[in-house]
Every structure is written in C-alpha cells, then in structure tokens.
Amino acid sequence: MKTYATSQLIDGLRSGDKRLLAKAITLVESKKAEHRDQAEDLLKAIMPFTGNSIRIGITGVPGAGKSTFIENFGKFAIANGKKVAVLAVDPSSSLNKGSILGDKTRMEELAREKNAFIRPSPTSGFLGGIANATFESLLLCEAAGYDYILIETVGVGQSEVLVSDITDVFLFLKIIGGGDELQGIKRGVMEMVDLIFINKVEEENRLKAKNTKIELLRALHFMPSKEKDWKVPVFLGSALNNEGLDAVYEKVQEFIDLKVATSSFEETRKRQAEKRFDYWVKEYILQHTKSGKEGETQYDLHKKNASDLKVNPSSEAKVFVEKLLKK
Ligand SMILES: Nc1nc2c(ncn2[C@@H]2O[C@H](COP(=O)(O)OP(=O)(O)OP(=O)(O)O)[C@@H](O)[C@H]2O)c(=O)[nH]1
Numbered sequence: 001m002k003t004y005a006t007s008q009l010i011d012g013l014r015s016g017d018k019r020l021l022a023k024a025i026t027l028v029e030s031k032k033a034e035h036r037d038q039a040e041d042l043l044k045a046i047m048p049f050t051g052n053s054i055r056i057g058i059t060g061v062p063g064a065g066k067s068t069f070i071e072n073f074g075k076f077a078i079a080n081g082k083k084v085a086v087l088a089v090d091p092s093s094s095l096n097k098g099s100i101l102g103d104k105t106r107m108e109e110l111a112r113e114k115n116a117f118i119r120p121s122p123t124s125g126f127l128g129g130i131a132n133a134t135f136e137s138l139l140l141c142e143a144a145g146y147d148y149i150l151i152e153t154v155g156v157g158q159s160e161v162l163v164s165d166i167t168d169v170f171l172f173l174k175i176i177g178g179g180d181e182l183q184g185i186k187r188g189v190m191e192m193v194d195l196i197f198i199n200k201v202e203e204e205n206r207l208k209a210k211n212t213k214i215e216l217l218r219a220l221h222f223m224p225s226k227e228k229d230w231k232v233p234v235f236l237g238s239a240l241n242n243e244g245l246d247a248v249y250e251k252v253q254e255f256i257d258l259k260v261a262t263s264s265f266e267e268t269r270k271r272q273a274e275k276r277f278d279y280w281v282k283e284y285i286l287q288h289t290k291s292g293k294e295g296e297t298q299y300d301l302h303k304k305n306a307s308d309l310k311v312n313p314s315s316e317a318k319v320f321v322e323k324l325l326k327k
C-alpha cells in the first residue's frame with residue numbers, strides 16, 4: 001500500500017477528493033500495527049468534522065433490492081441538495097477476497113454522481129455484520145462532508161458488530177413470500193427496526209403486499225417500542241421503479257427530528273460510542289498481547305493447546321493474557 005502523509009489524507013478528503021477518501025478508508029481498515037498509529041492520528045484530526053450525517057442501516061435478505069433502493073434513494077437525496085456516501089458490505093467478498101462487482105455495477109448511476117461516494121467492504125463473514133472498520137469509515141465520510149451515510153448489509157444475525165450499533169436509523173427491506181423465518185422477521189429485526197419497506201410491490205402482488213403490511217403492523221403492535229412515541233411505519237413500493245422512496249426519505253427526517261427532540265439521538269450515539277470503545281479495547285489488547293516475538297510465540301503456543309482439545313479455550317485464553325500482561 002502506497003503511503004500518504006496524514007495531512008495529505010486530511011486535506012484530500014476535506015476538499016472532496018474521493019480517491020484520497022478511499023485511501024483513508026483503506027488505512028483505517030488495516031489492522032497492521034504500523035498502520036494503526038497513522039489511522040488513529042487521522043481519526044483524531046477529523047473528529048471535529050464528524051457527527052453531522054444521518055446514518056442509515058439498510059438490511060434485507062440477498063436479492064431484496066437493497067442496492068437498487070440505495071441507488072434511487074441516494075439519487076433522490078442528491079436531487080435534494082445532499083451528498084451521499086454508501087458503505088456496502090458484502091459477506092461473500094471476505095471468502096473470495098474480491099470486491100462486490102455486483103453492487104458496483106448495480107449502483108452505476110449513483111456512482112456517476114459527483115455528490116456520491118460508494119465504498120464496498122468485505123465483512124467479517126457474518127450475516128448482518130459489518131466490516132470491522134465500517135464505523136471509522138463512516139466518520140471519514142462525515143468529515144468529507146457527506147450528509148447521508150447508507151450502509152447496506154444482509155440479514156441481522158449474530159455478529160461481533162451489528163449495523164444497528166453504528167446507525168441512527170434501521171431500515172428493513174422486505175419482500176413478500178420470502179419466508180418470514182428466513183427474513184428474520186420473527187425475532188431480531190422486529191426489535192431493531194425503525195422503518196419497514198416492502199419492496200417489489202407491483203400490480204400483480206399489490207393486494208398480497210397490503211395484507212402483509214396489515215400482518216406486520218399487527219405483529220409490531222405487540223412489540224415493545226424501541227423509540228418512545230414512534231410507531232414503526234410500513235411502506236409499500238418499488239425500488240426499481242422509484243415508487244415510495246420519497247415517502248421513506250420524508251419519514252427518515254421525521255424520525256431523526258423526533259429522536260433529536262427527545263434527546264434519544266444523542267443518547268444512542270453515546271451508547272454506540274461506548275460499545276465502540278469496548279470493541280477497540282479488546283482489539284488493542286489482543287494486538288498488544290500478540291505483539292513482539294515472545295507474544296507471538298506464546299499466542300501460538302496457547303492457541304495450539306486449545307486446538308488440541310485437551311484444555312478448554314477460555315481457561316487457556318485467561319492463562320495467556322494474564323501471563324503476558326504481567327510481563
Ligand atoms: N421487480 C422488481 N425488481 C427489483 C426491485 N428492486 C430490485 N429489484 C431487482 O432485484 C434484483 C436484486 O436487487 P439488488 O438491489 O441487487 O438486491 P440486494 O438486496 O442488494 O442483493 P444482494 O446485495 O445480493 O444482497 C435485481 O435484479 C433488481 O433489479 C423492484 O422494486 N421490483
């Protein structure tokens with residue numbers, strides 16, 4: 001990786017250079033010790049310019065139409081004078097180490113917009129998970145002046161870092177007949193969701209979609225509300241035909257206004273920052289214990305003990321950490 005001076009990255013992203021914004025993201029994504037110092041310098045320097053975007057997580061089963069939705073929603077926001085960044089997380093790319101060609105091509109029109117920035121990232125491989133550095137990437141996009149950060153991810157399953165841990169709005173894209181269990185509608189999603197958009201509603205399935213909406217509203221009625229004074233709305237529309245996205249756009253603003261008015265906006269961001277702090281504490285402790293020749297040897301040795309199945313992994317981890325932190 002070609003190295004850039006921190007000041008060069010800051011000036012670049014602040015002045016709207018998308019190539020340098022991309023370089024900055026690559027830097028914060030790196031776990032290499034030699035990159036971490038610079039990454040932290042960079043994040044420290046841009047901190048005053050962060051926090052001003054609306055962060056939206058968009059989830060749905062593969063093929064639900066997330067990328068199509070983001071493309072048209074993004075274009076709508078841009079037409080309203082906003083700048084839009086997209087962080088698309090592709091679970092498969094961590095397997096083949098590739099980037100998400102599919103998403104890139106599907107968001108072609110948005111990618112051509114001057115006021116749009118699209119960044120595909122690999123995930124840690126978990127459904128609903130986001131890449132380890134998605135939060136830090138989001139901060140860089142904010143410092144670069146983007147008003148909306150749209151994060152695309154599949155499902156909401158178990159993961160170390162969930163998209164709802166770093167966003168203000170959680171939007172669930174549902175398709176009819178996809179199997180509710182499969183779509184995580186029974187649990188998980190319903191507890192986290194702020195807005196639901198039933199996608200691919202066209203003439204032939206409109207009636208079915210309306211019934212699905214009634215069922216969803218009924219189910220939501222029995223859920224404890226995540227946000228005081230907020231009833232999760234269910235929209236019908238078509239991302240492909242650009243139908244219903246303007247209503248979502250307005251509703252997102254209404255939701256943000258409500259959260260700001262009740263202080264829940266700031267409170268949520270504070271709780272999220274605490275979680276992020278804990279994430280990095282663990283990460284840096286792991287890196288610290290593994291650093292240096294002795295650390296590396298000890299790490300490999302104790303990990304091997306665990307993999308031999310003779311000792312239990314948690315006890316072995318405790319022995320390893322205590323030994324190294326005492327040194
Ligand atoms: N008929 C119809 N097709 C749509 C609609 N929205 C998306 N599609 C199509 O559904 C397919 C999948 O759309 P994507 O936007 O790639 O879906 P995705 O959720 O991003 O998929 P993954 O990234 O693979 O999880 C594409 O062929 C889209 O053209 C819609 O409103 N109506």
Ligand SMILES: [Mg+2]
Binds near residue numbers: 066067068103152
């Ligand atoms: Mg997609």
